Amino acid sequence: MSIQVKDICKQFGDFVALDKVSLDFPTGELVALLGPSGCGKTTLLRIIAGLEQADSGQVLLDGDDASGTHVRERQVGFVFQHYALFRHMTVFDNVAFGMRMKPRPQRPSEKQIRAKVHDLLKLVQLDWLADRFPAQLSGGQRQRIALARALAVEPRVLLLDEPFGALDAKVRKELRRWLRNLHDELHITSIFVTHDQEEALEVADRVVLMNQGHVEQIGTPEEVYRQPATPFVYGFLGSVNLFRGRIDGETVRVGEDVLPHEANELEHGAEVVAFARPHELDVVPDAHSDAGVAARITRILAFGVTARVELDGLNGAGGQHFEVELTRERVAHLNLVEGQSVRLVPSRLKVFERNGTTGASA
Amino acid sequence: MAATRTFRVLPGFHLTLGYTLAYLSLIVLLPLAAVFLKTASLSLAEFWAVVSAPRVVATYKLSFGMSLAAAAINAVFGLMLAWSLVRYTFPGKRLIDALVDLPFALPTAVAGIALTALYAKNGWLGQYLEPLGIQVAFKPQGVLVALVFIGLPFVVRTVQPILEDLDTELEEAAASLGAQRWQIFRHVILPVLLPALLTGFALAFARAVGEYGSVIFIAGNIPMVSEITPLMIITKLEQYDYSGATAIAVVMLLLSFTLLLAINGLQAWTAKRTGRDR
């Protein structure tokens, strides 16, 4: 089932949680709502579920306006952040709950319920835990039971609120892969909320980046990572180096230093921020070269596959810290040592106009 | 949440809140309003004459003084008892822990006659206290004993959970910084306990001021000496002096409301200090 949200606004007191958000979730996709806490992602998820009502705007399920439909009738499966398993019921009873609550004419027989519950428990690979109580399960097991319970009512969409938020790192990784496989098996339209970029990029077909109540960018994981549309997305996804400066013809001027950049429509003299990922920066040992920005190496971490070089900016970039990823061979070749003054030259630079900030030169 | 249009997924909000407010008004608020309306029938001078009559003032002094003293005694011994229950292992601990709530559960009249029997001249304790020149039953001291009895659980039960929540690392940190045991108690533990201790004190005090059943048997109820304020209300009622009784009730109610506000403030402070939600 497809989901569309149109111009959704939601305020809590003076706090604007969602500001005219419009989104399309095509049938069968697994979409991540990604953003820092307080960006409105959970509110949006709860509005789609019908657990919260928007101040204005519409939620369309398969093209039909669902605003008047109670959460009970929306046929959504919702997995709560802390699972919300009924603690006094066994795993079996938890999963069977939705079926048993149906009005008598639609309620499956107890035998059908039993068969269905066991199918679902097999699906989440926890058939052997049917008689346990939630308190006797590990976090990862609870998570999967919560999912089985949500699937038991044959939802048209599956909504997951921070599904891996409460788990430790190792379990989280395993469950991610597992959720992806499960989705490939079921192909049910799914939306999950997360603040963990790695999680979103790894699991989702499509990522919706949100910040302060509005959508910053929508795209495949590849797209949002390779072509961030806004400074926020650049900063939020992966580590990044940032230069503040001013457009000067074909270059970005940072203090006395200049960075080359691809021509675009930015005006001469415009205040800008320029971004480069750690692997998009190179180190030039010649401190007197006029390419790039002056910096001093503070630390070289060369224990991984790649080496990480940490630097402090000099001159125009004074007070800033940079991080560069180089191959170990390159570090050895350049003979870099800590304390050395070098220049940083980006191989690729993404430049955004700086608006709202005063033009104090960097 | 002051959203213009409130939406609630869980049902029954209007039903339950409506019923709550209606029942609260009917059982508690309207009857209490009656007290204030009734006093309005007195002129200010008449009201003042009733509530400042020497015999009535004597009851305030006794009720107030003894309630304060009882709450103070309970604050000290209640803290010690709570400390023992939380920090030490000793035989019969679970039983004692359970019995601390006895004054909540034991009808006040039963407590009253039992205490009287204990402290009367020929009673279990009275017979030993009498030769020492200490008289308890039918004296103001009797009031104190009864009020200590009913107030104890308030202190123990407000302090105990805070003590249980105390992180051992706190004291270990203090010890590693060179603090003596007493300094640790004085500077580390007591400040954390203080809001709860004061709350317990205030609760015990509030309960003591209004207490009736356990006190009247042991107090002797001698005018100007061992009469408590609630008894004054009953006395006036028995003389069909309804406005007199009501005037005194208003004084007590105002005190109760003040205490209630103070206690709410203290509990908010406790919550802030300890991060517990109360």
Place this chain on the structure above:
Amino acid sequence: MAGATTLNWAAAAHADTAARFETRDATRETPLVKWLVLGLSLTFFAVFLLLPLVAVFVEALRKGWETYWTALAHEDALSAVKLTLTAAIIAVPLNLVFGVCAAWAIAKFEFRGKHFLITLIDLPFSVSPVIAGLVYVLIFGAQGWLGPWLAAHEIKILFAVPGIVLATVFVTFPFVARELIPLMQAQGREEEEAAIVLGANGWQTFWYVTLPNIKWGLLYGVILCNARAMGEFGAVSVVSGHIRGQTNTLPLHVEILYNEYQFAAAFAVASLLAMLALVTLGIKTWVEHRAAHASRDETPPEALQDAAS
């Protein structure tokens, strides 16, 4: 202000708290201080709490079992038992329904003035029981607002059973609500929301999800409410009129016997009430024990975690 009358759910979580403090050097006192504190507090406990309780039973049996049984089997005593039970049977369910409603509204929803409402619910705790009786005299008494009208219609409320019930309801008003509000607030509303998403209606949600989660708190609230209802003295004393065999509850009957110097009989009846108190405390301890058990189970066995994944 009933902070102290509510169950200590948190305490249940660390039942073995003493060991935590006793095994560490930094959290121990010197033996002298320890025994001093322990000695003082236990002596205080024995003198002020234990002794009165023991005294009730000893005094009750001072004149032997026969006197004891005679006192209990006296028709005035029996009618007092009956009236006490009647008052409790009416007051407890009323306050139970109120308590559940109030806790549902307060714990599961956000609205303005919530804290003020909680304070108002606590009000009867801080009002002297004598005043609780007085308010009904002012309303229903001969000189009261409704007195003349009631007299004209020959309805007796004051100095009769309805008055006693009303005073009891007032005094026991907050008990169930006070027990449930913090408990239900702590439990949040996720489970209820989950039930609704899974298609349950309001009643099903309450019955299958909320009620099982609050049953122990509810039970304790009811027990405490009941103990107070059966034991209330001050408020009932004001509205009862002390008519023997008719408007005497058990505590009032104790008072009458005591004032007539029938000490053994007074204590015999009092011992019934003391037993009620002990049963109440027993159930409280049991409920706390259950809660401790439940919360200890909360720790998941991480050892056999995700064996299947």
